[in-house]
Structures are given as C-alpha cells and as structure tokens.
Amino acid sequence: MALADSMPLLAIDHAQGPWLFDVDGKRYFDAISSWWVNLFGHSEPRxxxxxxxxxxxxxxxxxxxxxxxxxxxxxxxxxxxxxxxxxxxxxxxxxxxxxxxxxxxxxxxxxxxxxxxxxxxxxxxxxxxxxxxxxxxxxxxxxxxxxxxxxxxxxxxxxxxxxxxxxxxxxxxxxxxxxxxxxxxxxxxxxxxxxxxxxxxxxxxxxxxxxxxxxxxxxxxxxxxxxxxxxxxxxxxxxxxxxxxxxxxxxxxxxxxxxxxxxxxxxxxxxxxxxxxxxxxxxxxxxxxxxxxxxxxxxxxxxxxxxxxxxxxxxxxxxxxxxxxxRDVLGNNAQQAAILSGHLQPLFLDERLEHPRQMGSIWAFDVRPEYAAPDMGARLRSRALEHGLMIRPIGRTVYLMPPYVLTPELSAWVARELSAAVDEALPASPAYAHRAPSAATA
Ligand SMILES: Cc1ncc(COP(=O)(O)O)c(C=O)c1O
CATH class of the missing domain: 3.40.640.10 (Type I PLP-dependent aspartate aminotransferase-like (Major domain))
Known part of the structure; x- marks a missing residue:
C-alpha cells in the first residue's frame, strides 16, 4: 500500500473478452489473462x-x-x-x-x-x-x-x-x-x-x-x-x-x-x-x-x-x-501466435532488449541490465496502462500471456502499443538509465 501513491490500484468495474473496464470506463487489454487464469476471455458465455x-x-x-x-x-x-x-x-x-x-x-x-x-x-x-x-x-x-x-x-x-x-x-x-x-x-x-x-x-x-x-x-x-x-x-x-x-x-x-x-x-x-x-x-x-x-x-x-x-x-x-x-483451440492459437510473433519482431530487435522468446501463447523478453533502472517495471506498467495494456513485468522480464482470443487486428494493435510503451519507458541510452530515480519495481 505504501506504493499506491506512485502506482495506484486499478479499480476494475467489469470485463468482457480480453478487455477490462475501470470504474471511469477506460478499457485495458488484459495481456496477462488476470494472472494467467483467463483462457477464453472474461464473461465468456459458455x-x-x-x-x-x-x-x-x-x-x-x-x-x-x-x-x-x-x-x-x-x-x-x-x-x-x-x-x-x-x-x-x-x-x-x-x-x-x-x-x-x-x-x-x-x-x-x-x-x-x-x-x-x-x-x-x-x-x-x-x-x-x-x-x-x-x-x-x-x-x-x-x-x-x-x-x-x-x-x-x-x-x-x-x-x-x-x-x-x-x-x-x-x-x-x-x-x-x-x-x-x-x-x-x-x-x-x-x-x-x-x-x-x-x-x-x-x-x-x-x-x-x-x-x-x-x-x-x-x-x-x-x-x-x-x-x-x-x-x-x-x-x-x-x-x-x-x-x-x-x-x-x-x-x-x-x-x-x-x-x-x-x-x-x-x-x-x-x-x-x-x-x-x-x-x-x-x-x-x-x-x-x-x-x-x-x-x-x-x-x-x-x-x-x-x-x-x-x-x-x-x-x-x-x-x-x-x-x-x-473446436481446434490449439491449432487456432498456433496460427494467431505466429501472427503476433510477426508483429513483435521489430520490438524484439530493439538493442535495449535481450532474450526475446515465445512458446505457445507466451511471449517474453528481458530488458538489458544497463537499461533497467530500478523503477523500470513500474514505469513500464504505467506507460502500458496509458496505452490501454495491462502488463506486469517480473524484474527485468516483460511478458505477454493473453487470453486465447487474439485476432490479427488485435495482435497488430497489442504489438504497436507495447512497442510504444517500451520506447517511452526505457531510456534511450544506458547513461540515462542509471540517473533515473530509484523505486521498487512492480
Ligand atoms: C507454476 C505455479 N505453481 C503454483 C502456483 C500457485 O497457484 P495459486 O496462486 O493458485 O496458489 C502458481 C501461481 O502462479 C504457479 O505459477
């Protein structure tokens, strides 16, 4: 709770498919499937x-x-x-x-x-x-x-x-x-x-x-x-x-x-x-x-x-x-995963990142230590929220683990917004990273 000033809790009012809606009506893509539990979207009818x-x-x-x-x-x-x-x-x-x-x-x-x-x-x-x-x-x-x-x-x-x-x-x-x-x-x-x-x-x-x-x-x-x-x-x-x-x-x-x-x-x-x-x-x-x-x-x-x-x-x-x-959930996931992986390629080539990886419906990369200021996780999380994405970095690792409801359009959007958030949250050079104010990471 001591961090709530700098990282306010997200008050979620309702959710539909991959989207979470906060009490003010702003929507966020649930890129972590609500701690990896949600498979077919929120409020899935069946x-x-x-x-x-x-x-x-x-x-x-x-x-x-x-x-x-x-x-x-x-x-x-x-x-x-x-x-x-x-x-x-x-x-x-x-x-x-x-x-x-x-x-x-x-x-x-x-x-x-x-x-x-x-x-x-x-x-x-x-x-x-x-x-x-x-x-x-x-x-x-x-x-x-x-x-x-x-x-x-x-x-x-x-x-x-x-x-x-x-x-x-x-x-x-x-x-x-x-x-x-x-x-x-x-x-x-x-x-x-x-x-x-x-x-x-x-x-x-x-x-x-x-x-x-x-x-x-x-x-x-x-x-x-x-x-x-x-x-x-x-x-x-x-x-x-x-x-x-x-x-x-x-x-x-x-x-x-x-x-x-x-x-x-x-x-x-x-x-x-x-x-x-x-x-x-x-x-x-x-x-x-x-x-x-x-x-x-x-x-x-x-x-x-x-x-x-x-x-x-x-x-x-x-x-x-x-x-x-x-239905062929696994076959469809594989097709959609290939599309999202394609859209993530430019981000994966960013020199500030290392170890881009993917398995099934999990994508991850690590921020290189020299670009990972102590508050990197919190900065990245809040930049991503501004872009309508809910993510939760683990130390230097940033990952996506979305529900199995991706479409080509959604994948293009997710990759674009994540890339923008990473770009805004990470310093352009390592020298700047180490001058960033220190705070706990998410
Ligand atoms: C591999 C693994 N085992 C066990 C657990 C614990 O599950 P729970 O949070 O439901 O206690 C988790 C939770 O993240 C997990 O990832």
Whole structure:
C-alpha cells in the first residue's frame, strides 16, 4: 500500500473478452489473462452458462463422503487426456494447495510402501510453486521466500534448464543436457532420501518466463525412473494449452506415449476453470493410488479443504474442456501466435532488449541490465496502462500471456502499443538509465 501513491490500484468495474473496464470506463487489454487464469476471455458465455446451470442445481457439497457428477466427469475427462495413464484425481481449490497435496502424497506413498526415509524434495533454480509453506519451500524466488526462510523445508536445488544460460554456440538442448548431469549427480548420491522432483514443464513462469527444451523433461523422467523418485509436473501455469499442447508435458512424449514417459503427478489449476472460479487438482498414476489402498485410516491420504472440487468450479472446468473438444483451440492459437510473433519482431530487435522468446501463447523478453533502472517495471506498467495494456513485468522480464482470443487486428494493435510503451519507458541510452530515480519495481 505504501506504493499506491506512485502506482495506484486499478479499480476494475467489469470485463468482457480480453478487455477490462475501470470504474471511469477506460478499457485495458488484459495481456496477462488476470494472472494467467483467463483462457477464453472474461464473461465468456459458455462458461458463464455452465456455472448458472450448476448454480440452480447444486452450488456446493463437501467432497468427503459425498460426490457429484461434475467432479466425476471432470476427473474422467482429464484422465482421458493422459490416455488414462494418470487415472486418479484429487481435488482442491487453489494452485498452492495442489502442490502441497502432490508433495504430501509422494512422501506418504513412499512411507506406505515401507520407504520411510524418502522425505526430501528436489526443485529447480528459479522455480515457483506457490506460497504456502510447503509450496514456498520448493520455490526459488528470494523476494517471496526470504522472510519465511526459517519456517521452510530444505529441498535440494538443482540447475534450471533455462535456455538463456546457453554459452556461445550452445543450443537450448545442450543446456538441458548440462542441467540433467547436475540432476543425475544429486540423485546418484541421495535418491534413497528423495521422494520427488518437482518442476514447471517447459516454462518457469513466475521466475521470469524462463523457457527450456523438452529434452530436459524426457531426461528428468528417465532419471526419476532409474533412481526411484517421483516426478511432479506443476502445470498450474503452463497447463490447459498455454504452451501449445493441452499439457505442456505432452511435448516431451514420444510417438507411443508410453505410461513410463508421463510424470507421476500433474498439478492443474488457474486456466482449468477459464479464470472464473478457484479450483485445483492433482492427477496421479495407478501405483500411487495403490500405495494408499487400505482400510487403515492412517494409510489413507488425508487432505481436505472446505471447497475442494466445488461443483460450480467443476462445471466451469467442463465447459473449458468442451471448448477444447469442440473446436481446434490449439491449432487456432498456433496460427494467431505466429501472427503476433510477426508483429513483435521489430520490438524484439530493439538493442535495449535481450532474450526475446515465445512458446505457445507466451511471449517474453528481458530488458538489458544497463537499461533497467530500478523503477523500470513500474514505469513500464504505467506507460502500458496509458496505452490501454495491462502488463506486469517480473524484474527485468516483460511478458505477454493473453487470453486465447487474439485476432490479427488485435495482435497488430497489442504489438504497436507495447512497442510504444517500451520506447517511452526505457531510456534511450544506458547513461540515462542509471540517473533515473530509484523505486521498487512492480
Ligand atoms: C507454476 C505455479 N505453481 C503454483 C502456483 C500457485 O497457484 P495459486 O496462486 O493458485 O496458489 C502458481 C501461481 O502462479 C504457479 O505459477
């Protein structure tokens, strides 16, 4: 709140499609899908109708000792999207809780199988998995973590496959291989104590849209199998088509899509309800399910939230899956992405920027350090708002993650306004950047 003078809160009154309207009637393009949750635009009619219908029937019932058809249908339809390999679904209501569930379920499954020493976790440098204590423990972003450090678990941090680390002549695949060597070294030493590796497939989002080669996923899967360690794919940000496939993980699969190529757990949230209601879930494989199959309560997996698997949220998620089933959402996204990428090319050539990158419906670039004054994020955000774009830079990284409603005209407009905002917010020369007044970044 201390920053509100210089960066007033945006008071949003209503929203339609990709547009947010503030209380004064000014409209902004939601270039970040309301923190990556909104897939088909705000107030999307099909999802709204599904929620209204469910509202008249059953707004909520506990998911303990009771069940309801939207949850059952959602679990079945998601499982089918993994060819039935991850055939079990545990519900919660937000992303961090899904991560807590996957971590607990992994360690508890090992315990039930007599491996009580497997209680440690491995995570990647620059990863983000949420901000409850367990999820924060496997997050590696200092600004969120430092104040709570004494309260946290002590995971093993391994090299990220972030392609920006490529040396001269090195490919993104070679960076991935380098990172796999580090993972292999750790597992070779410590696998008997390690329950699971957790990672964000293909894009480490909150860490600065760090993109990487799918070879890392294939290699990590093989190592986890070799060393008897679970693999948790946190698809909370990258799932539901964001990277170009429904699950980002699919881009690592071979032609046969064998069960062994899939992760042991997939966490989903954010886009699964199209950005309408909070919902999360953890998909898991049969052997994990079997580890809990017992009449003894202590062997069961106990993790409850009051609104886990809320029927309204599940009905919104079913409407989201209907969109994917009825129309070629991914093919259309790919076409529109190529058009927006084309329009962004001149901006990507700006010498003040580096590491332009794109995957699916995510575009990002970094401002070179010498042009990134401490208040760069705030300046850029406010210039973008003047141009009718809502963005939220992460440190030096500027990104677009719009809803899947782009048109060629809209893409041309977004690229033009973003370029203008960047031009106005960044200094023409690095010398000026360092004279800019200092303030916290967004
Ligand atoms: C990869 C990833 N995991 C977990 C979370 C936490 O989700 P939530 O904010 O719903 O707790 C996020 C949120 O940004 C995320 O990006």
């Amino acid at each position: 999802i709204s109708a599904a929620i209204s219908e469910q509202l008249a029937r059953l707004p909520h019932i506990l998911l303990a000792g009771c069940t309801h058809s939207p949850a059952v249908e959602l679990a079945e339809r998601l499982s089918l999207r993994t060819q039935g390999v991850l055939g079990h679904c545990f519900f919660a209501s937000d992303g961090a809780s899904a991560v807590e569930i996957a971590l607990k379920m992994s360690a508890h499954a090992w315990r039930n199988q007599g491996q009580t020493g497997k209680t440690e976790f491995v995570c990647l440098h620059g990863g983000y998995h949420g901000e409850t204590l367990g999820a924060l423990s496997v997050t590696d972003i200092a600004v969120f973590k430092d104040a709570y450090d004494p309260l946290l678990l002590r995971p093993h941090l391994v090299m990220s496959p972030d392609a920006r680390q490529a040396g001269a002549g090195e490919t993104s695949e070679q960076v991935a291989q380098r990172a796999l060597v580090k993972l292999e070294q750790l597992l070779g030493l410590r696998a008997d104590r390690i329950a699971a590796l957790i990672l964000e497939p293909l894009v480490q989002a909150a860490g600065g849209m760090a993109m990487y080669h799918p070879a890392y996923l294939r290699g990590a899967r093989a190592l986890c199998t070799q060393f008897d360690v679970h693999l948790i794919a946190d698809e909370i940000a990258v799932g539901c088509g964001r990277t170009g496939s429904f699950f980002a993980w699919e881009q690592s699969l071979g032609d046969k899509q064998a069960s062994a190529e899939w992760p042991d757990f997939i966490c989903l949230s954010k886009g699964i309800t199209g950005g309408f209601l909070p919902l999360s879930l953890v998909l898991s494989k049969e052997d994990v399910f079997q580890a809990f199959w017992s009449r003894e309560t202590a062997k069961g997996f106990l993790h409850s939230h009051s609104y886990s698997g809320n029927p309204l949220a599940c009905s919104a998620a079913l409407a989201v899956l209907d969109h994917f089933d009825d």
